[in-house]
Amino acid sequence: MNNIKEVDVLVIGAGPAGSIAAREASKNGAKTLIIDKKSEIGTPKRCAEGIMDGVLERVGITPDERWIARHIDGARIVSPNNTSAWFTSENLETPATGIILERKVFDKHVTMDAIRNGAEVMIKTEALSMKKENNYFLVDINGFNSEITQIKANIVIGADGPEGHVGTWAGIKTKVPANEMESGIQYEMTNLKMEKNDTIEFYFGSVAPGGYAWIFPKGYDSANVGIDISSVKSTESALEYLNNFVKNNPATKDGQIVEINTGGNPLCGVFDQIITDNFMLVGDAAGCINPITGGGIDTALESGMIAGRVAAKAIKENNYSTQILQEYSDYVEEHIGKKFRKYINIRDFLYNLEDDDLNDYIEALNKANITTLSTKSLLKAAIKISPRKLLKLRKLL
Structure with a gap:
């Protein structure tokens, strides 16, 4: 029974x-x-464990330092040719701050x-x-x-x-559908040499076809380092792309892995x-x-x-x-x-861009006067660079 x-x-x-x-x-x-x-x-x-300030309070959770690995000040977006656009308290009027959780x-x-x-x-x-x-x-x-x-x-x-x-x-x-599913793998690493260890980093282009690579700091020399790729746009496995990224990135090339996580990510x-x-x-x-x-x-x-x-x-x-x-x-x-x-x-527009286009856009973002970090503000800046290419996205603003 x-x-x-x-x-x-x-x-x-x-x-x-x-x-x-x-x-x-x-x-x-x-x-x-x-x-x-x-x-x-x-x-x-x-998960890469990042969350913007204010989210927890809106759902009735009081932030607790026992599960906050790192306080974050903004983001860095990196192009295929290693041009960086920084969005931190140094150049934003509205702070883009958050925390990295210890999930x-x-x-x-x-x-x-x-x-x-x-x-x-x-x-x-x-x-x-x-x-x-x-x-x-x-x-x-x-x-x-x-x-x-x-x-x-x-x-x-x-x-x-x-x-x-x-x-x-x-x-x-x-x-x-397969074309909506990303393959992901992430290392938690230490002994890293990050340029700013309180800023999350995103890397776009052929380094991660149909997705991006990331570095989310969890300490002064530790971070979640991962990659999401499209299974229909990539020629290698997510593991191979991540290993290449780690090997060639100045911040991670001398790091050591202390944890590995894998999985699919529906988008x-x-x-x-x-x-x-x-x-x-x-x-x-x-x-x-x-x-x-x-x-x-x-x-x-x-x-x-x-x-x-x-x-x-x-x-x-x-x-x-x-x-x-x-x-x-x-x-x-x-x-x-x-x-x-x-x-x-x-996403479909961004992840279908060639490396040369991404280089141009991120170079322009670096020079743009962006005071608030948001999808909308980044799109507005990109539209000024190439109005024709982004014509279809104007209606989203």
């Missing part, structure tokens, strides 16, 4: 999106459970915050399958040190990341469908990943927060239909989905 645990809301995945969804659902009165198949929340990291600590912090607000957590617990029965879901699980084999939930929130299966189990199409934007009866997708699992940068911590937290609140509202009203969950889907469309569709056009 199955041992069944009954909850109002089941969250599958204890990343930032899942944990903040659980926090909001629980503190608003829903009996909430998070399960995660990993033995340790926050590992392995699938292994930060993710646990968000999960612990959910627990303090009433949520329950089961780690090393894998969801094996899920089926709809009447007005609830039954989820088969394999849990560590637990006799529970099934979870009965009125609402399931899928937060199992970009390669998750929960959405498919719920009948939602989440398959990403298709928010999926057309992210809800169905009794079910919502959040964070990376919903496609809430910036199509230009591949970043997604901010949108993971934002989507998770709203999903948790809508789930709690649905529980109170004893109505788990698509109609009541539409409030969450509408929010994501308005605040994330619309913007990301514009970003896809920008």
